Amino acid sequence: MKTVSENxxxxxxxxxxxxxxxxxxxxxxxxxxxPEEAQDGPVPVLWYLSGLTCTHxxxxxxxxxxxxxxxxxxxxxxxxxxxRGEGVADDEAxxxxxxxxxxxxxxxxxxxxxxxxxxxxATDLPELVFDAFALDPERQAITGHSMGGHGALTLAMGLPGxxxxxxxxxxxxxxxxxxxxxxxxSAYLGSDExxxxxxxxxxxxxxxxxxxxxxxxxxxSDQFIDLLQPEALAEAVAARRIPATLRLQxxxxxxxxxxxxxxxxxxxxxxxxxxx
Amino acid sequence: MKTVSENxxxxxxxxxxxxxxxxxxxxxxxxxxxPEEAQDGPVPVLWYLSGLTCTHxxxxxxxxxxxxxxxxxxxxxxxxxxxRGEGVADDEAxxxxxxxxxxxxxxxxxxxxxxxxxxxxATDLPELVFDAFALDPERQAITGHSMGGHGALTLAMGLPGxxxxxxxxxxxxxxxxxxxxxxxxSAYLGSDExxxxxxxxxxxxxxxxxxxxxxxxxxxSDQFIDLLQPEALAEAVAARRIPATLRLQxxxxxxxxxxxxxxxxxxxxxxxxxxx
Numbered sequence: 126m127k128t129v130s131e132n133x134x135x136x137x138x139x140x141x142x143x144x145x146x147x148x149x150x151x152x153x154x155x156x157x158x159x160p161e162e163a164q165d166g167p168v169p170v171l172w173y174l175s176g177l178t179c180t181h182x183x184x185x186x187x188x189x190x191x192x193x194x195x196x197x198x199x200x201x202x203x204x205x206x207x208x209r210g211e212g213v214a215d216d217e218a219x220x221x222x223x224x225x226x227x228x229x230x231x232x233x234x235x236x237x238x239x240x241x242x243x244x245x246x247a248t249d250l251p252e253l254v255f256d257a258f259a260l261d262p263e264r265q266a267i268t269g270h271s272m273g274g275h276g277a278l279t280l281a282m283g284l285p286g287x288x289x290x291x292x293x294x295x296x297x298x299x300x301x302x303x304x305x306x307x308x309x310x311s312a313y314l315g316s317d318e319x320x321x322x323x324x325x326x327x328x329x330x331x332x333x334x335x336x337x338x339x340x341x342x343x344x345x346s347d348q349f350i351d352l353l354q355p356e357a358l359a360e361a362v363a364a365r366r367i368p369a370t371l372r373l374q375x376x377x378x379x380x381x382x383x384x385x386x387x388x389x390x391x392x393x394x395x396x397x398x399x400x401x
Numbered sequence: 402m403k404t405v406s407e408n409x410x411x412x413x414x415x416x417x418x419x420x421x422x423x424x425x426x427x428x429x430x431x432x433x434x435x436p437e438e439a440q441d442g443p444v445p446v447l448w449y450l451s452g453l454t455c456t457h458x459x460x461x462x463x464x465x466x467x468x469x470x471x472x473x474x475x476x477x478x479x480x481x482x483x484x485r486g487e488g489v490a491d492d493e494a495x496x497x498x499x500x501x502x503x504x505x506x507x508x509x510x511x512x513x514x515x516x517x518x519x520x521x522x523a524t525d526l527p528e529l530v531f532d533a534f535a536l537d538p539e540r541q542a543i544t545g546h547s548m549g550g551h552g553a554l555t556l557a558m559g560l561p562g563x564x565x566x567x568x569x570x571x572x573x574x575x576x577x578x579x580x581x582x583x584x585x586x587s588a589y590l591g592s593d594e595x596x597x598x599x600x601x602x603x604x605x606x607x608x609x610x611x612x613x614x615x616x617x618x619x620x621x622s623d624q625f626i627d628l629l630q631p632e633a634l635a636e637a638v639a640a641r642r643i644p645a646t647l648r649l650q651x652x653x654x655x656x657x658x659x660x661x662x663x664x665x666x667x668x669x670x671x672x673x674x675x676x677x
Contacts, residue, residue: 133653134658134662189468192465377408378408380408381462385411385468
């Protein structure tokens with residue numbers, strides 16, 4: 126692991142690191158905010174998964190999360206959204222290939238060799254960071270934005286017992302049923318739609334439910350709301366009688382101005398579960 | 402004036418606008434955060450002047466100021482740092498020309514036609530925004546970062562009565578005596594150093610003092626601290642017996658991770674003056 130940068134931030138350290146990933150078979154970059162409390166021992170962790178076109182950097186500089194995390198003594202991990210570099214497949218479209226890993230393990234050409242973001246987030250990066258930093262693996266929570274909200278929800282449901290709470294900002298809720306999903310799932314996983322189901326929060330919610338606290342915020346003026354389909358997940362949550370807080374926030378759009386506006390709520394929500 | 406974008410943000414609106422400026426003779430872009438309270442009448446204003454290489458956008462997305470401004474019911478204005486566009490002089494260096502206006506009215510070729518950022522901030526942009534938005538000209542405060550901290554300090558001292566309080570993050574304190582200053586002041590204002598004095602916070606402090614509250618934060622690990630010379634201004638402030646809070650923040654550098662870490666303090670400091 127190499128240190129790219131470390132900046133003092135809200136009494137802690139905002140670091141950026143690169144490492145060679147076994148999961149993706151390439152160098153990966155991630156951001157890690159360590160609160161001051163990490164000097165004294167392992168602290169709880171909130172994973173933040175980013176959306177289409179983002180790198181590790183977007184949320185790290187625009188989401189305004191560090192101040193609230195510092196207040197709660199929680200670390201933040203900001204992974205990249207895909208493998209990158211020469212020799213890694215890509216596509217001209219903004220929503221496929223590099224910057225658009227969709228948090229799945231690709232099985233199809235040309236994506237299969239590197240596009241294994243599920244394993245990267247579920248196994249590879251945790252092994253690295255829990256070994257290298259003062260982070261408590263027993264106290265993990267996860268959130269994300271848009272494609273990253275999709276990733277947070279599907280990882281939380283797919284790895285029961287891993288996370289104590291899950292939240293999302295404007296997540297892609299039902300990707301098997303929309304243009305933000307069908308295109309990518311067919312490219313990465315092939316045409317057999319039974320293999321897509323584990324990567325659809327609505328289908329997984331219907332099938333398995335969720336046993337940890339859930340908070341979702343979506344802007345009522347989100348320009349992509351028809352692609353996000355919050356109504357599908359809301360129906361599934363209600364049908365399964367899952368305790369959850371699903372909010373539509375009046376007038377907000379899909380931007381980081383929206384994310385930052387509700388970050389305090391999300392960090393406080395996770396802190397309650399992480400310190401329970 | 403044209404609207405580039407408007408995003409709901411912390412209950413208010415983060416807007417970006419362009420207009421044709423008489424001062425700079427070109428189109429200028431600025432960001433304006435209006436808190437929810439602006440729907441009911443004019444609100445106080447905090448000007449934020451940015452540093453070298455920045456546009457209107459950097460602080461708007463990275464400083465984390467809107468949440469605190471929303472809490473206090475204060476508007477934020479994020480001007481650009483220089484004229485821009487075809488026909489506007491520039492230089493290959495990052496610290497001269499476009500992105501590096503230094504908040505002066507240039508008198509020298511090739512800068513004189515457009516590089517009039519003092520007038521732009523002091524006269525031109527205020528005329529526009531106080532006419533177009535629900536902002537209270539009687540309640541203005543000013544802050545800035547690095548070159549923008551220099552601008553905030555020199556404008557506050559050069560326009561007595563205009564601002565109720567002034568603060569700065571890692572300001573260039575003594576530009577007539579360092580490489581961040583001598584190069585630009587000689588290029589924009591010529592070799593007669595008597596014309597530079599009004600654009601040096603330390604010299605102006607020694608000469609005129611300041612009669613409004615002053616807060617300055619600088620990181621003790623700022624990689625540019627030798628160019629900033631906080632010690633020169635600190636000496637001048639103390640020598641004039643000016644009430645002020647000058648802080649060196651342990652371990653912080655020059656980045657927006659530093660700025661965002663102390664933004665809450667700065668907004669609260671200005672709110673106290675604006676609502677006094």
